[in-house]
Structures are given as structure tokens and as C-alpha cells.
Amino acid sequence: MDTLVHQISPPNFPKNQNPQHHHNHHHPSSPLDQQQHPQDQAGIGSVSSLLLAMNTNINNKPNNNNDKRYVPLLVVNYLCLFVGSVSSSLLSKYYFNHKGSSRWVSTWVQCAGFPLLLIPIFVPYHLLKFTERKPFTRFTPKITIISIFIGFLLGINNLLFSWGNSYLPVSTSSLLLSSQLAFNLILSVIIVKQRITFSNLNCVILLTLSSVLIALGSNNDKPQGLTRSKYFIGFFSTIGAGLLFALYLPLMEKLFRRVYCFEMVMEMQLVMEIAATVLATIGMALDGGFSEIRNESKKVFDKGEKVYWVTVFSNVVTWQLCFMGTAGMVFLTSSITGGICMTALMGMNVLGGVLVYGDEFGGVKAVSTVLCVWGFCSYVYGMYIKMRDDKRNNSSGATTATTTMEMVNNNDGGV
Numbered sequence: 001m002d003t004l005v006h007q008i009s010p011p012n013f014p015k016n017q018n019p020q021h022h023h024n025h026h027h028p029s030s031p032l033d034q035q036q037h038p039q040d041q042a043g044i045g046s047v048s049s050l051l052l053a054m055n056t057n058i059n060n061k062p063n064n065n066n067d068k069r070y071v072p073l074l075v076v077n078y079l080c081l082f083v084g085s086v087s088s089s090l091l092s093k094y095y096f097n098h099k100g101s102s103r104w105v106s107t108w109v110q111c112a113g114f115p116l117l118l119i120p121i122f123v124p125y126h127l128l129k130f131t132e133r134k135p136f137t138r139f140t141p142k143i144t145i146i147s148i149f150i151g152f153l154l155g156i157n158n159l160l161f162s163w164g165n166s167y168l169p170v171s172t173s174s175l176l177l178s179s180q181l182a183f184n185l186i187l188s189v190i191i192v193k194q195r196i197t198f199s200n201l202n203c204v205i206l207l208t209l210s211s212v213l214i215a216l217g218s219n220n221d222k223p224q225g226l227t228r229s230k231y232f233i234g235f236f237s238t239i240g241a242g243l244l245f246a247l248y249l250p251l252m253e254k255l256f257r258r259v260y261c262f263e264m265v266m267e268m269q270l271v272m273e274i275a276a277t278v279l280a281t282i283g284m285a286l287d288g289g290f291s292e293i294r295n296e297s298k299k300v301f302d303k304g305e306k307v308y309w310v311t312v313f314s315n316v317v318t319w320q321l322c323f324m325g326t327a328g329m330v331f332l333t334s335s336i337t338g339g340i341c342m343t344a345l346m347g348m349n350v351l352g353g354v355l356v357y358g359d360e361f362g363g364v365k366a367v368s369t370v371l372c373v374w375g376f377c378s379y380v381y382g383m384y385i386k387m388r389d390d391k392r393n394n395s396s397g398a399t400t401a402t403t404t405m406e407m408v409n410n411n412d413g414g415v
């Protein structure tokens with residue numbers, strides 16, 4: 001434990017610790033060894049260890065200030081994910097409803113908002129003085145290269161996702177994407193040794209059933225000019241996007257084990273989104289995407305050019321909130337919890353469509369919403385129960401790191 005804490009203690013978490021001291025003890029690759037740590041055999045995930053470390057200052061003394069930052073960060077992150085997911089879904093729908101149809105716009109808006117990440121990177125240090133760590137401290141070339149690689153994966157995912165959505169009826173693409181969470185669980189088991197528990201399996205099954213129902217109840221209209229070959233392109237693009245996204249989350253979890261503070265997660269996110277934007281921009285330039293956008297804004301979009309650009313730029317912001325929230329959730333909890341939180345918002349997106357666009361709310365959508373709420377609430381309840389039990393068990397033992405430790409032990413929702 002002592003070594004582990006020294007390896008991954010976040011110098012910016014406790015304000016009262018000495019970052020210099022920390023530097024001397026850091027071994028960038030060592031967090032990856034956490035899987036062999038005895039804590040894991042005891043069923044405590046390595047993200048747990050990370051958060052345990054967050055809760056313990058450099059002298060390995062309890063530091064109650066640390067968990068004070070964990071919960072607000074988790075809440076703010078989830079709010080970003082919530083607002084980002086619901087509003088990006090509504091704005092994308094607005095774009096398509098008013099004759100927007102460019103695949104390149106849909107791809108580009110998902111990543112081009114990367115400059116917004118400069119806010120969580122620079123504001124805590126320069127304006128709020130929350131942290132003594134200068135942005136990009138110990139951002140090694142290896143971390144940069146891995147982030148660029150994951151960013152390219154994300155860029156390809158965005159492209160496949162937009163390709164699939166543009167070729168297939170909404171019902172078919174949603175149906176195919178409903179497999180994403182199950183893939184996420186399987187790949188988390190393989191890549192980060194996530195334990196399958198009753199709680200996370202139950203939640204994945206319920207949320208998958210819920211998204212299958214959403215898909216069955218959604219629009220079956222074929223996009224114009226859908227030929228057999230386009231159908232197959234759309235089909236395999238969507239399956240590929242689902243698989244890539246399911247791979248992206250545990251890969252990020254693995255990468256984040258090299259990370260000792262939230263700001264660093266945002267820095268990696270910035271590098272990833274820049275890489276994804278470079279990819280999207282090159283593709284766009286080669287495929288005539290820029291003239292397509294100009295044409296669409298002037299002649300095709302039926303609300304006029306001004307509204308077009310407002311829609312596109314608002315969508316850029318909301319997608320960034322969504323991906324930033326997802327990355328933050330993966331760091332603060334685990335990839336499967338991040339995936340669950342993201343998928344559970346699909347129910348919210350359906351309700352958003354009903355409230356904002358007056359979509360009908362039939363029996364299928366009602367059952368789907370119930371399954372979604374049930375799955376998500378039982379997962380959160382599972383985390384709560386385990387947290388309570390652990391608190392009881394621990395109360396006679398260690399005096400350090402109580403609150404965070406319990407949350408941490410439960411980040412996989414195991415019951």
C-alpha cells in the first residue's frame with residue numbers, strides 16, 4: 001500500500017502536500033502493475049487503489065480534504081455528461097429534422113470542441129489556484145503517443161458512428177448499438193480485469209433490453225436512396241463503431257492508471273480530441289466535406305445559414321461536454337460504470353425527444369424507460385449497499401481513507 005500510494009498519489013488533490021516529494025517517488029509505469037496488487041485479489045479494483053491513493057496524502061496520513069474534492073468532481077462530471085448527452089442528442093435531431101445530412105459535419109462536431117478542454121486544464125491552476133501542479137507536468141512522450149493513438153481510434157469511431165447513422169434507419173442503427181454495453185463489459189474483463197458481478201451484469205442486461213426496445217419503437221423509415229450495398233456499409237460501420245467505443249472505454253481506464261490527477265485526464269482528453277479532429281479534418285478535405293458544409297449551410301438547411309452555424313457550434317460544445325464527462329467518469333469510477341452511466345442517459349434522450357419535439361410516448365418507450373431506470377437505480381443501489389457494508393466492516397479497522405475507500409471499493413457496483 002505504501003508503495004502504491006507513493007506511485008500514484010495525486011499531488012494536486014491535497015493542497016497541503018509537497019509535490020517535490022511526490023516526484024521522487026513516482027514511477028510512471030507502475031500503476032499498470034496494480035492488477036498484481038494484493039488489493040485486487042481481495043476484490044478491490046485498481047481504480048480503487050487509485051482513489052484510495054487520492055484519499056491519502058504523501059505521508060500516508062489520512063487527509064480528509066481529499067475526499068471533499070472527489071464527490072463534487074463526480075457530481076460535476078456526471079452533470080456534464082448528462083447535459084452533454086441530452087443536448088447533443090436534441091441538437092443532432094434538430095440538424096437532421098431541418099435537412100442537415102452531412103456525415104462530415106456529424107463526425108467533426110463530435111471532436112472539434114477540443115479548445116474547450118483548456119478551461120478545466122488551465123482554470124484550476126491559474127485562476128482558482130486549486131492545485132500546485134502546472135498543466136502538463138510529467139506529461140511524458142509515451143503518454144502523448146498513447147493518447148494520440150486512442151484519439152485516432154475515437155476519430156475512426158466518430159466516423160463509423162456518423163456513417164452508420166446516415167445510411168441506416170434509426171431503428172436499425174440503435175438496435176446494432178445496443179450491443180455496445182455488453183461488448184464494453186467483455187472488453188473491460190479482458191483489458192482491465194473488471195470483475196463480473198451480479199450488479200453490473202444485471203445492469204448491462206437491463207440497459208441492453210431497454211435499448212433494444214427503444215430501437216424497436218423508433219423510426220423505421222429508410223433514408224433516401226438506400227441501396228443494398230449502402231445498407232451493408234451502414235451495418236458494418238455501426239457494428240464497428242459499437243466495438244470501437246466498447247474498446248475505447250477500458251483502454252482509457254488502463255491509460256488513466258498512469259494518471260494521478262483529474263487535470264491530467266483532461267490533458268489527455270485534449271490530445272485525444274485533437275488527434276480525432278486532425279483525422280476528421282483530413283478526411284473532410286479529401287472527400288470534399290468543406291464544400292459540402294458550405295452548400296448545406298447556404299442552400300439545404302431550411303432554417304437559414306445563421307441558425308445552421310448556431311446549431312453546428314452548439315453541437316460542438318455539447319459533444320465535448322459529453323466526451324469530457326465520459327472520460328472523467330472512467331477516471332473517477334471505472335470504464336464499465338462510465339459506459340453504464342452513458343447508456344442509461346439514452347432513456348433520458350428519449351424523454352428529451354418527447355418533451356422538446358413532442359415525439360409520441362407509447363407503451364414500448366414506457367417499458368424501455370422503466371427498464372432503464374430500474375437497471376441504473378439497482379446498480380447505484382448495489383454500490384450504496386456495498387459501501388454501507390464495507391463501512392461497517394472497516395469501522396473497527398483502519399482509520400484512514402474511510403469515505404473514499406468505500407466508494408472506491410464499489411466502483412464496479414459489486415454486491
Ligand SMILES: Nc1nc2[nH]cnc2c(=O)[nH]1
Pocket residue numbers: 110157158161177180241242243244245
Ligand atoms: N460508437 C459510438 N460512438 C458514439 N459517439 C457518440 N456516442 C456514441 C456511442 O454511443 N457509440
